[in-house]
Amino acid sequence: MLSIWEFYRDGFRNMTWGRPLIWLILLKIFILFAILRLFFFKPAMRGLTDEQKSELVGAHLTEKTLSHTDTLTFN
Secondary structure (H helix, E strand, O other): OHHHHHHHHHHHHHOOOHHHHHHHHHHHHHHHHHHHHHHHOOOOOOOOOHHHHHHHHHHHHHOOOOOOOOOOOOO
């Protein structure tokens, strides 16, 4: 694992655009995970107690929903 890290580190170090690319990658990762989560991905179970959260998750896991592969049969 250390050799992989050293490979990338040395590769970026020897590039003329290495440092700006690293900063650009880090900026994009920050934008994806921090900014987008902050504005678009609100926590769905905010304000619920642990018991309510476990009941909600259990209900969603055991709920039978129709997917595009399921067929309806009428008797």
